[in-house]
Amino acid sequence: MKTLLYICNPAAATNANISSSSSTSAVVGLASTSFAFYNNAVTELNFKAQGDNNDENPNVQCVDAFLTEDKLLVAVVKFKTVAVFTLTPGSTSPTATYTFTVPKKVSCVKFITEKDYPMMILVGDKAGDVTSYSTSPPQKSKHIVGHTASMITCLSLSSGPSPPPFILSGDRDEKIRVTNFPNTYVLENILLGHTGYITSLSSNETRCVSSSGDSTVRFWDYKKPTEEALLKTLEVEGVPSVTAISPSNVIAFAIDGGKEVNIVSPNSSPVLKINVSASILGLTFSGNDELFVLTSSPSSHLSVFSTTGSDLTSSTPLAVSLNLAAASVKGVPSVLIEGENANGGSEKSDAALVKRDKHHTIEKRLNDKGGKKKQKTEEVS
Amino acid sequence: MSDPSPLAKKQKVESTSEIPEIQGLEDYTFRDGEDITPAGAMPQKKYYRSRAHANPLSFNDNLTYPTKPADFDWQPYYPELPASKIAPTVIDIGCGFGGLTVELSSLLPDATVLGLEIRAKVCEYVRLRVISLRESEKGKYKNAACMRSNTMKNLVNYLNPKSLDKIFICFPDPHFKAKNHRRRIVSYDLLTEYAYCLKPNALLYLITDVKALHEWHLEKTDSHEMFERLDEETMESDPCVKAMINVTEEGKKVERSGSNKYYMVYRRLPEESVTPPSPENFLK
Numbered sequence: 001m002k003t004l005l006y007i008c009n010p011a012a013a014t015n016a017n018i019s020s021s022s023s024t025s026a027v028v029g030l031a032s033t034s035f036a037f038y039n040n041a042v043t044e045l046n047f048k049a050q051g052d053n054n055d056e057n058p059n060v061q062c063v064d065a066f067l068t069e070d071k072l073l074v075a076v077v078k079f080k081t082v083a084v085f086t087l088t089p090g091s092t093s094p095t096a097t098y099t100f101t102v103p104k105k106v107s108c109v110k111f112i113t114e115k116d117y118p119m120m121i122l123v124g125d126k127a128g129d130v131t132s133y134s135t136s137p138p139q140k141s142k143h144i145v146g147h148t149a150s151m152i153t154c155l156s157l158s159s160g161p162s163p164p165p166f167i168l169s170g171d172r173d174e175k176i177r178v179t180n181f182p183n184t185y186v187l188e189n190i191l192l193g194h195t196g197y198i199t200s201l202s203s204n205e206t207r208c209v210s211s212s213g214d215s216t217v218r219f220w221d222y223k224k225p226t227e228e229a230l231l232k233t234l235e236v237e238g239v240p241s242v243t244a245i246s247p248s249n250v251i252a253f254a255i256d257g258g259k260e261v262n263i264v265s266p267n268s269s270p271v272l273k274i275n276v277s278a279s280i281l282g283l284t285f286s287g288n289d290e291l292f293v294l295t296s297s298p299s300s301h302l303s304v305f306s307t308t309g310s311d312l313t314s315s316t317p318l319a320v321s322l323n324l325a326a327a328s329v330k331g332v333p334s335v336l337i338e339g340e341n342a343n344g345g346s347e348k349s350d351a352a353l354v355k356r357d358k359h360h361t362i363e364k365r366l367n368d369k370g371g372k373k374k375q376k377t378e379e380v381s
Numbered sequence: 382m383s384d385p386s387p388l389a390k391k392q393k394v395e396s397t398s399e400i401p402e403i404q405g406l407e408d409y410t411f412r413d414g415e416d417i418t419p420a421g422a423m424p425q426k427k428y429y430r431s432r433a434h435a436n437p438l439s440f441n442d443n444l445t446y447p448t449k450p451a452d453f454d455w456q457p458y459y460p461e462l463p464a465s466k467i468a469p470t471v472i473d474i475g476c477g478f479g480g481l482t483v484e485l486s487s488l489l490p491d492a493t494v495l496g497l498e499i500r501a502k503v504c505e506y507v508r509l510r511v512i513s514l515r516e517s518e519k520g521k522y523k524n525a526a527c528m529r530s531n532t533m534k535n536l537v538n539y540l541n542p543k544s545l546d547k548i549f550i551c552f553p554d555p556h557f558k559a560k561n562h563r564r565r566i567v568s569y570d571l572l573t574e575y576a577y578c579l580k581p582n583a584l585l586y587l588i589t590d591v592k593a594l595h596e597w598h599l600e601k602t603d604s605h606e607m608f609e610r611l612d613e614e615t616m617e618s619d620p621c622v623k624a625m626i627n628v629t630e631e632g633k634k635v636e637r638s639g640s641n642k643y644y645m646v647y648r649r650l651p652e653e654s655v656t657p658p659s660p661e662n663f664l665k
Contacts, residue, residue: 116660120663134664141665149438174448185576185605185607190537192449226541
């Protein structure tokens with residue numbers, strides 16, 4: 001089972017400076033439920049969804065969040081159901097919930113909003129389509145881009161003050177497509193260079209960073225044609241699965257199940273490694289180059305570290321710590337938060353992404369939910 | 382130290398009519414120790430028959446493809462063309478036994494024509510056909526070649542954006558069952574890719590004998606914002622349209638059986654001339 005995360009912070013959304021770390025928000029998907037950390041409070045976000053084989057409570061597949069001045073929108077996906085929760089400061093439960101189903105199993109989601117356009121959510125599915133859906137009733141949708149015969153593994157948006165954004169989608173067949181928004185019929189660019197499935201994408205206004213199953217992390221200028229787009233390739237040990245890029249082009253990445261954050265600044269080549277002594281689940285940069293790292297430690301803690309990007313020689317563990325055991329959520333055994341499970345789960349999802357040669361369908365491999373996962377948990381404990 | 386034999390000293394003659402071998406043929410070229418098709422001879426169709434359907438979505442083929450177009454060298458396919466002209470400008474997707482590919486090579490002497498076919502035996506037939514034509518008619522067919530590839534998956538790995546003048550899709554597999562519609566070579570997403578590879582105002586040619594498939598082609602391409610139908614007059618005056626109708630093996634088969642052919646040509650619009658959807662109408 002994969003532990004998933006999205007950290008969002010106000011600087012990324014509204015381009016303002018972070019004044020205090022208490023304005024950090026995070027969303028974590030764990031097993032079959034998810035937690036939002038907003039305004040110093042942890043809220044559990046759970047919903048019923050129809051899973052595979054009549055499984056009443058499938059695991060959370062992916063999460064995304066979007067922070068505005070007055071609320072936090074959270075999207076949690078289980079199997080084919082997407083739930084959009086609205087959290088406002090001061091209330092312990094979501095003020096609004098909107099659930100809808102999509103035709104294919106979802107692999108990633110991303111909120112997207114542009115001036116004049118309604119708030120929408122991009123859903124990348126395992127059949128290779130990226131569709132945008134409305135985040136409140138009535139349900140409307142629009143097909144954005146389709147990677148023929150290849151599942152979408154990650155989505156990213158080019159952020160920044162100069163519109164319009166580009167939608168970047170990575171797939172299993174080593175390609176990253178850059179689609180124009182709102183002219184989604186224009187395939188702006190295809191970033192070619194990886195030789196393995198794309199595991200994560202992160203982008204800012206002009207550059208993006210991608211990690212892949214070929215054990216490289218690549219840094220691109222995604223508006224340039226393919227031959228000139230690839231700016232840097234970093235070889236790593238293992239499969240990198242989390243990446244982040246800051247507005248000033250500082251890259252951070254972590255290996256699947258790894259305990260070190262690797263930070264690369266744009267002009268110098270040495271890679272700074274910061275050991276956080278726990279499995280890294282997510283990375284994100286704020287508008288002023290502060291790096292937030294979400295880790296899971298064996299003692300049922302999910303903590304968020306902060307590092308200032310400009311001063312790459314030191315890192316200060318920050319004040320925020322999501323102690324989920326203290327949130328007294330029922331039905332979440334603490335063993336699920338341990339680093340080992342995160343590793344085991346990620347291996348499984350990695351294996352599913354590896355191309356199969358003969359007579360294997362993608363669906364079969366990725367269908368291992370429910371029974372098998374439970375066995376794995378018991379073995380570990 | 383013995384003298385190297387005169388034969389060994391002889392310079393290796395670079396063949397100007399060779400095309401690189403296609404992938405995945407697995408020694409089909411021999412039978413009883415002899416070449417099925419002697420070098421330079423025109424191949425016989427009876428040795429290269431293949432099942433009409435091939436699943437382009439399968440992972441069984443293990444075709445290798447370059448990471449990006451710059452990594453791929455087209456010179457071996459067009460040994461007599463100068464380096465500036467070796468990138469394909471006209472492609473025939475699903476070229477079958479190559480009738481249109483070889484005809485286009487004489488019809489469009491300045492273009493570089495590439496036939497793409499996913500079936501190994503049929504692609505081998507076209508390869509041997511072009512080699513034989515290059516040898517028997519010296520100086521001609523320098524600009525035609527064929528390659529085995531899965532266009533649905535790998536088109537952008539081989540071709541640079543805005544590099545094509547024409548794309549021909551002739552008598553593609555109709556994939557009648559609804560569950561197989563996603564294998565059709567014309568779909569909204571693939572049209573986006575074709576628009577990516579085509580130059581602005583370049584042309585997309587579609588022909589089929591299956592009326593339902595033709596209606597599908599029209600529906601998908603009309604709904605795609607980057608394509609616009611060519612008017613009747615321009616279509617009728619284009620020699621490539623006549624070639625597309627008459628010269629393909631499948632087309633000749635259709636004529637013998639007396640069925641109709643349905644075709645349409647589309648122009649790929651420049652990005653600036655397409656109006657984006659308005660915010661209110663973005664989602665439906």
